[in-house]
Amino acid sequence: MRSAHTVEQVRAAETALMARLPEGALMQRAAAGLAYAVLDLLPQAYGARVTLLVGSGDNGGDALYAGALLARRGVRVSAWLLAAAPHRAGLEALRRAGGRVVEAAPSQPQDVVVDGIVGIGGRPGLRPEAVAALEVLRGVPVVAVDVPSGVDVDTGRIDGPAVRADVTVTFGTHKVALLADPAAAYAGAVHLVDIGLDLPEAAVESLQAADVVALLPRPDEHAHKYTRGVVGIRAGSARYPGAGVLCVSGAAAGLCGMVRYLAGARDAVVAAHPDVVTENGRVQAWAVGSGGGPDVATMLAEARADGVPLVVDADALGLVDGPLGVPAVLTPHAGELSRMTGAARADIEGDPLGHAREAAVTYDAVVLLKGRHTVVARPDGNARITTTGVAWLATAGAGDVLAGLIGALLAAGLEPYDAASVGSWLHGAAATYAARGGPITAPDVARAIPGVVRDLL
Numbered sequence: 129m130r131s132a133h134t135v136e137q138v139r140a141a142e143t144a145l146m147a148r149l150p151e152g153a154l155m156q157r158a159a160a161g162l163a164y165a166v167l168d169l170l171p172q173a174y175g176a177r178v179t180l181l182v183g184s185g186d187n188g189g190d191a192l193y194a195g196a197l198l199a200r201r202g203v204r205v206s207a208w209l210l211a212a213a214p215h216r217a218g219l220e221a222l223r224r225a226g227g228r229v230v231e232a233a234p235s236q237p238q239d240v241v242v243d244g245i246v247g248i249g250g251r252p253g254l255r256p257e258a259v260a261a262l263e264v265l266r267g268v269p270v271v272a273v274d275v276p277s278g279v280d281v282d283t284g285r286i287d288g289p290a291v292r293a294d295v296t297v298t299f300g301t302h303k304v305a306l307l308a309d310p311a312a313a314y315a316g317a318v319h320l321v322d323i324g325l326d327l328p329e330a331a332v333e334s335l336q337a338a339d340v341v342a343l344l345p346r347p348d349e350h351a352h353k354y355t356r357g358v359v360g361i362r363a364g365s366a367r368y369p370g371a372g373v374l375c376v377s378g379a380a381a382g383l384c385g386m387v388r389y390l391a392g393a394r395d396a397v398v399a400a401h402p403d404v405v406t407e408n409g410r411v412q413a414w415a416v417g418s419g420g421g422p423d424v425a426t427m428l429a430e431a432r433a434d435g436v437p438l439v440v441d442a443d444a445l446g447l448v449d450g451p452l453g454v455p456a457v458l459t460p461h462a463g464e465l466s467r468m469t470g471a472a473r474a475d476i477e478g479d480p481l482g483h484a485r486e487a488a489v490t491y492d493a494v495v496l497l498k499g500r501h502t503v504v505a506r507p508d509g510n511a512r513i514t515t516t517g518v519a520w521l522a523t524a525g526a527g528d529v530l531a532g533l534i535g536a537l538l539a540a541g542l543e544p545y546d547a548a549s550v551g552s553w554l555h556g557a558a559a560t561y562a563a564r565g566g567p568i569t570a571p572d573v574a575r576a577i578p579g580v581v582r583d584l585l
């Protein structure tokens with residue numbers, strides 16, 4: 129599991145650890161990890177040029193100590209001081225190692241910029257000096273120290289200028305802004321350096337392959353199709369048969385025992401999926417809504433009446449105005465959530481974590497807010513953020529596949545929070561697997577799911 133802690137949690141863990149260690153030990157650990165990440169980006173250390181952007185706090189201190197380590201390896205290190213009183217001991221260390229202090233952009237082209245402007249102590253946004261320095265160094269690869277400076281560390285919001293990093297080297301644990309968009313998109317590749325912090329449980333996390341393996345339902349020796357779970361699909365209509373077919377394709381990817389289809393695209397569904405049953409009967413979960421057309425209210429009411437867990441998607445989301453009274457996963461994209469809650473779409477996109485958490489409370493359900501980094505939020509405030517997937521997944525019908533897949537995982541017995549987050553992880557991984565760097569359509573995503581599961585297991 130990748131865990132993201134709050135600034136307050138990091139500060140408390142840091143204080144406890146520092147009381148047991150010699151002064152400066154933590155910063156030395158952080159700086160060593162940072163220096164190695166910078167070296168990784170340089171073709172060779174000797175003669176390479178690195179500029180440090182240094183703010184007033186310990187984030188700048190990390191940059192200065194890392195700069196000293198780099199200078200000892202032959203890197204030409206320039207520290208561009210953006211604050212009047214930078215970390216004193218760090219600056220001394222850099223000077224002793226042969227680094228120099230500059231007051232403007234170095235005249236020679238630089239190989240890497242290290243963003244030590246602010247870390248977890250920073251307020252969102254950047255001061256004009258920092259913006260100007262970044263502008264002058266535009267085009268040079270950026271390594272951010274702990275977080276890209278300027279982002280809102282505990283929410284992932286961006287409320288002003290912020291650094292766009294190629295790599296972020298973070299210490300002790302991930303920060304929320306490294307998982308939650310829009311800030312996460314500013315972090316580039318994230319490297320975690322272990323500095324030995326003892327941390328409590330995190331409210332925000334991101335499943336990794338091993339977590340998905342641990343949660344994934346699979347048949348035991350004595351399984352039959354009913355013990356594996358039956359998912360019912362009420363999606364698709366005469367007008368939108370494709371949505372029914374796609375929702376079924378996610379449901380019929382093999383993760384539960386059987387799929388029942390009860391909506392208006394029966395012929396198309398059976399032609400594409402001969403394994404699907406169209407008689408009414410017991411199910412352990414329903415997926416409702418994609419391409420539902422005029423019958424969507426009846427579809428939702430009938431599924432709800434069964435009392436089993438529900439996935440509510442697309443057209444059916446417009447009918448949800450409060451708790452549904454059964455365990456549920458709601459799967460809006462930002463536009464759909466905006467229509468549900470009345471919040472502006474741009475506000476939702478600017479704070480997807482906050483809006484998903486709020487909606488989870490309002491509807492007393494798991495809310496899966498789709499996007500680049502999909503958020504799965506639970507009413508108790510916990511959230512999982514999906515980091516699998518590629519931009520090629522933004523294609524019509526991909527959401528229908530996801531709704532069916534989550535329905536299958538619910539039917540197989542996963543809790544709504546696990547079904548939504550595991551489903552979203554697999555959906556993103558299937559898209560990456562199918563795309564292999566090129567375009568995909570929604571059926572490609574569904575077809576790739578069994579291969580992803582096979583590789584995982």
Ligand SMILES: NC(=O)C1=CN([C@@H]2O[C@H](COP(=O)(O)OP(=O)(O)OC[C@H]3O[C@@H](n4cnc5c(N)ncnc54)[C@H](OP(=O)(O)O)[C@@H]3O)[C@@H](O)[C@H]2O)[C@@H](O)CC1
Binds near residue numbers: 154278
């Ligand atoms: N915690 C840990 O476990 C470890 C932490 N470590 C490191 O320490 C970092 C935290 O250091 P920190 O607490 O000194 O705060 P930090 O982010 O450097 O700067 C805050 C100062 O910046 C200023 N300022 C504020 N906003 C600003 C803005 N928008 N734009 C410009 N300036 C702004 C403001 O001062 P002002 O100029 O307003 O007087 C404020 O005092 C952490 O991220 C990690 O890198 C590691 O060494 C090891 C283990």
Ligand SMILES: Nc1ncnc2c1ncn2[C@@H]1O[C@H](COP(=O)(O)OP(=O)(O)O)[C@@H](O)[C@H]1O
Binds near residue numbers: 461498501518
């Ligand atoms: N930029 C992006 N990068 C990765 N995945 C994305 C991006 N934008 C959207 N997605 C994913 O693509 C899918 C689109 O689903 P959705 O918007 O419901 O489409 P539809 O309604 O046509 O089925 C979602 O799983 C979403 O998370």
Ligand SMILES: [K+]
Binds near residue numbers: 273276
């Ligand atoms: K930084």
